[in-house]
Amino acid sequence: MKKITISSLLLLLLISTNLNLAYDSQESGIKNIIILIGDGMGMSHVQITKLVYGHLNMEEFPIIGFELTESLSGEVTDSAAAGTAIATGVKTYNRMISVTNITGKVTNLTTLLEIAQVLGKSTGLVTTTRITHATPAVFASHVPDRDMEEEIARQLIAHRVNVLLGGGRKKFDENTLKMAKEQGYNIVFTKEELEKAEGEFILGLFADSHIPYVLDRKPEDVGLLEMTKKAISILEKNPNGFFLMIEGGRIDHAAHENDIASVVAETKEFDDVVGYVLEYAKKRGDTLVIVLADHETGGLGLGLTYGDAINEDVIRNINASVSKIASEIRATNDIKRVIKKYTGFELTEDEINYIEEAINLADEYALQNAIADIINKRVGVGFVSHKHTGAPVSLLAYGPGAENFAGFLHHVDTAKLIAKLMLFGKKDIPVTILGISGVKGDITGDFKVDEQDAYVTLMMLLGERVDTELERKVDMNNNGIIELGDVLLILQES
Ligand SMILES: [Zn+2]
Structure with a gap:
């Protein structure tokens, strides 16, 4: 059963009445927005990939910034809170998917993707993880815990995101698939079906869980680049433009496993997609591209002591993930042959002993951690x-x-700036605060609700819990927090 909350009702209302904004995207030059997120991709992950491949497309960007990532839970965020910050401009607690509870109850936060829908743009989410995983989820669903993936699946469909491509087939139950069909989704499960897929709505689920690591993929597996190409070809048909989020979702998983060869392979696949998107944007001139990471994973350090060279050749010769190597060792008990087959190197006596000890430990990850340790020492990198x-x-x-x-x-801040460009274009809005009027939505005190009020609310108050009389003026949906939904409602009244 679908539970309709007040804020999702408001959102439906917003989506069904497209905003007629004063600015038009032709004039501001911003028609399409593409956000690429390398999950867990720290600077060292990028640098080791550059050492292996020589040059990355990520080096071609003219504008570079640093992103702080902490959530309300503390210095170390998870992908749910980090994604919520990127998608809504509001800090929340770890595990939460575009909701907050700082108001005392669980409250939905309006996302950039939802803004794009109000603006009449097509929308898409593409990832190598389950499409119901935290990073795609934050853009088009609202739940208090990231593990509610069946509910997230249902909400992704209910949100009518045009293109949903990734893994996670087992999170879509019969009812959700039925709802997708009724809503006009073309549902595809294989590479061939993806190639042929057409129409305004596509749901592509290419694995029960995550799409396999690049190093473990078979020819029939779908990759991030082909999903991206399909997504753009569908979305670009909309004359109002599109909003697309593309996630290299398994850089994070590889780093969790301290698997340096998979970190590099996943980051390289992400960079290939960055290159494709950058070329697309260069040809058009109307597409804003943002590449970032939600957080760093693993505390990857390059070099173990002064003067050490990194032996990136070790990485070049590895052709499987450590988890695959570990399961084959368990299945065959042939440590030397399996390591040689997937890494190209001969183990020393000490290394063989280290692996044999790990096999006998109760910890199910001990074996793959031992293999990762051996590879990382040979490469000259370490994870904290x-x-x-x-x-x-x-x-x-x-x-x-x-x-x-x-x-x-x-x-x-990044989310706020993206929202600003989507809603107001590149123009600067002059703001004069005159005082407080009695008019709901008027924060500038000129007794009118206009663009200035929306702008001040977005740039100065977004994420604030409603406390003062001034803040109550712009809490248009009266949910106790100032968020993008309020900015939209002010614009609709202006
Ligand atoms: Zn992670």
Whole structure:
């Protein structure tokens, strides 16, 4: 049963009445917005990939920024809170998917994708993880815990996101698939079906869970680049433009496993997609491209001591993930042959002993961790943990409005700037605060509800819990927090 909350009703209302904004995207030059997120991709993940491949498309961006990533839970965020910050401009607690509870109850936060829908744009989410995983989920669903993936699946469909491509087939139950069909989705499960897929709505689920690691893929598996190409070809048909989020979702998983060869292979696939999108944007001139990471994973350090060279050749010769190597060792008990087959190197006696000890430990990850340790020592890199860290990540921007993103930002600032460009174009809105009037929606005190009020609300108050009389003026949906939904409602009244 679908539970309709007040805020989702408001949102439906917003979506069904397209905003007629004063600016038009032709004039501002920003028609399409493409956000690329390398999940867990710290600066060292990028640098080791550059060492292996020589040059990355990520080096071609003219505008570079630093992103702080902390959530309300503390310095170390998860993908749910980091994604919520990127998608809504509001900090929340770990595990939450575009909701907050700082108002005392669970409250939905309006997302950039939802704004795009109000503006009449087509929308898409593409990832190598389950499409119901935290990073895609935050753009088009609202739940208090990221593990509610069946509910997230249902909401992604109910939101009518035009293109949904990734893994996660087992999270879509019969009812959700039926609802997708009724809503006009073309549902595809294989590479061939993806190639042929047409229409305004496509749901592509290419694995029960995540799409396999690049190093473990078979020819029939779908990759991030082909999903991206299909998504853009469908979305670009909309004359109002599109909003697309593309996630290299398994850089994070590889880093959690301290699997350096998979970190590099996943980051390289992400960079290939970045290159494709950058070329697309360069040809058009009306597409804003933002490349960032939600957080760093693993605390990856390059080099173990002064003067050490990194032996990136070790990485070039590895052709399987450590988890695949570990399961084959368990199945065959042939440590030397399996390691040689997938890494090209001969184990030393010490290394064989280290692996044999790990096999006998109760910890199910001990064996793959031992293999990762051996590879990392040979490469000359180290991870501080199997978890996320609070390190800042990089942000790259290209296209109309890109210059706004240089500098030291937090995810919530980046979201605000993207929302500003989507709603107001590149123009600067002069603001004079005169005082407080009695008019709901009027924060500038000129007794009118206009663009200025929306602008002040977005740039100065977004994410604030409603406290003062002034803040109550612009809490249009009366949900106790100032969020993008309020900005939209002010614009609709102006
Ligand atoms: Zn992670």
